[in-house]
Amino acid sequence: MSDDPAARTAPAPPARPEPLVRLEGVSRRYLRGPTTVVALDAVDLEVQRGEMVALVGPSGCGKSTCLNLIAGIDRPDAGSARVLGVDLARASEGELVLLRRRKLGIVFQAFHLVPHLTVAENVALPLALDGKRDPARVAELVLRVGLAARAHHFPGELSGGEEQRTAVARALVHRPLLVVADEPTGNLDSASGEVVLRLLDELRAETGAALVVATHDARIAARASRVVRLRDGRVEADSCS
Numbered sequence: 472m473s474d475d476p477a478a479r480t481a482p483a484p485p486a487r488p489e490p491l492v493r494l495e496g497v498s499r500r501y502l503r504g505p506t507t508v509v510a511l512d513a514v515d516l517e518v519q520r521g522e523m524v525a526l527v528g529p530s531g532c533g534k535s536t537c538l539n540l541i542a543g544i545d546r547p548d549a550g551s552a553r554v555l556g557v558d559l560a561r562a563s564e565g566e567l568v569l570l571r572r573r574k575l576g577i578v579f580q581a582f583h584l585v586p587h588l589t590v591a592e593n594v595a596l597p598l599a600l601d602g603k604r605d606p607a608r609v610a611e612l613v614l615r616v617g618l619a620a621r622a623h624h625f626p627g628e629l630s631g632g633e634e635q636r637t638a639v640a641r642a643l644v645h646r647p648l649l650v651v652a653d654e655p656t657g658n659l660d661s662a663s664g665e666v667v668l669r670l671l672d673e674l675r676a677e678t679g680a681a682l683v684v685a686t687h688d689a690r691i692a693a694r695a696s697r698v699v700r701l702r703d704g705r706v707e708a709d710s711c712s
């Protein structure tokens with residue numbers, strides 16, 4: 472303890488809240504026979520509550536790899552990754568499952584809808600996996616993504632854009648703290664894309680959730696509070712808009 476009275480009475484500086492996402496020096500390499508693909512190379516990235524971060528850059532620059540690491544679907548080869556207070560390198564598979572199920576909303580580039588479940592059942596899945604039911608919330612989201620007339624259809628009966636909107640509704644149904652979305656408007660015309668973007672914005676306003684969105688869509692980048700540009704697996708630029 473200090474003997475200096477000023478040091479004893481001075482209020483502690485306000486603790487900086489821990490970012491929802493903190494990647495430090497994160498790398499991910501893929502070995503393919505004699506060649507090594509460096510998908511991410513020493514990436515640093517922090518995402519705060521309420522932020523919308525657009526991850527942009529040319530095809531193959533590492534956007535999906537980065538989102539998979541943030542979502543705990545993949546693990547880094549080097550560096551540290553903390554998401555919502557969980558150290559992803561040390562977490563057990565069970566902890567990662569709970570993190571994804573309760574606190575994350577994930578929109579995959581390839582949707583990954585469950586083929587034998589209807590639209591409404593797919594949207595309800597994050598709740599069902601957590602032992603919860605909220606048919607009103609499910610119906611509200613199905614309506615808001617414009618799929619009320621398709622609620623009881625199966626994914627194989629949907630257009631690509633309808634599948635994508637189902638995937639977005641599923642990612643938001645449990646009001647996650649962090650949404651990780653890989654090209655969420657990639658298959659949508661501008662009106663449907665606008666619906667999806669509005670939904671993502673509304674969730675952020677409602678819950679203070681953060682969004683990390685990999686995108687080639689200039690509309691998303693224009694709405695983002697920050698644009699992080701990757702090139703060859705490295706952060707080339709990180710700018711507030």
Ligand SMILES: Nc1ncnc2c1ncn2[C@@H]1O[C@H](COP(=O)(O)OP(=O)(O)OP(=O)(O)O)[C@@H](O)[C@H]1O
Nearest residue numbers: 501503508509510529530531532533534535536537
């Ligand atoms: N499972 C894998 N095995 C080998 N290489 C991979 C694998 N997954 C990704 N890669 C490589 O890692 C690099 C980054 O891929 P990633 O999917 O992250 O790119 P991306 O920025 O999302 O591209 P896109 O805009 O086309 O979706 C690419 O060169 C890709 O070929």
Ligand SMILES: [Mg+2]
Nearest residue numbers: 534535580653
């Ligand atoms: Mg991708």
